[in-house]
Amino acid sequence: MVLKFYSVPYAAAGCGLVAMVLVEKQIPFELVVVDMSKGDHKTPEYIAKHPFGQVPMIDDDGFIVYESRAICRYLAEKYADQGTPLIPTSIPAKAMFEQAASIELATFFPLVLKIAMESVYKARRNLPIDEAVLAQAKTDLAAKLDVYEVILGTQKYLGGNEFTLADLFHLAYTPSLIKEGHNVMADRGPNVTRWWNDISSRPSWVKLQAEGIKSVM
Template identity: 60%
Template sequence: MVLKLYVSANFGGGGAIVAMVLAEKDISYETIFVNLAKKESKTPEFLAMHPFGQVPLIDDDGFILYESRAICRYLAEKYADKGPALLPTGLKAMAIFEQAASVESANFSPALMKVAMEALGKPRRGLPVDQAVLDEALVGFSEKLDAYEVILGKQKFAAGDELSVVDIFHLMYAPALASRAGIDIMTKAERPNVTRWWNELIARPAWVKLQAEGYKVATES
């Protein structure tokens, strides 16, 4: 049975990072679009799979899993022998991986979302951007990236010298700052290590193809 990926029609967010792992691993899957505006995620049938009525989620031959980061980890573990490993092995390497995952979820993502809510969320709802709020959010996010500059000065990727799902987690919303809001905070000259890391991530063939094509309707093995 082909794995099913439930997402909204707009490419981005958690669905994008799941699609990225699927692409990096060359895993066959079927896309099922969920119309959030029509509340298709709030039907009894969907809520039976996801009690919060959100996307993405996967159905892997009857195994239902939601939360994008959990899905990415699951896919990387199940298909460890396909494509790049995306998960480390060994006690210390895994500890560093978990440290990096915590940094992304507790530092990078919350600071990024403050920027995204103002720069992306308000225009989408037809509301004016509060420049003072945006500027303050950018300062806070910049401080997080300053710490990333130190980390990435010692290693190639977020969790070490090999690409992992933690790096892919960072693609959830940050690319939209440049593509939709014209904010190129990830590639500042004063942070060459962050710039090098970020440019390598967004230049990966799997990501470039996803940006161009969006979610696949279906793919065959």
């Protein structure tokens, strides 16, 4: 049975992360488009599989996994022997990977999400933007990226010298923010700039942005 990927058809947020892993790992899948504007994600049938009624979700021959980072880890480990290695196997390298993934989740992602919610999502709903909150979030993120600059001065990627999920996870909201005029990666140090240009120009990501998510069977 081909893996079923429940997602919106465009590569953004968590759906984009999972789609990129599917492409990087060369995993055949069937795209099941979830039309959230019609409430597809809140039907009893969908809630029975994903109790929070969100996307993305996968059905791997009856085995259900939701939450994008959990799905990415599952796919990277199940298909470890094909495509791009995304999780190291040695204990020291895996520890460095987990450290980097924790940094993204606890340090980078909350601030990017705050910027997105305070700017893009409020603007789309014609809600007043708290400019002070937005400015502070951007300042805080810049300070975190200053630390990234130091880390990336000694290694190519956030978890070491190989591209991993820890780098890939940074693509959840940041590209969308940049498209909306909030280039939080601009005017950073040379190491952060090099790293960001590297991960955001990977062929898998560029293809997904240009073509959207399509089934590969």
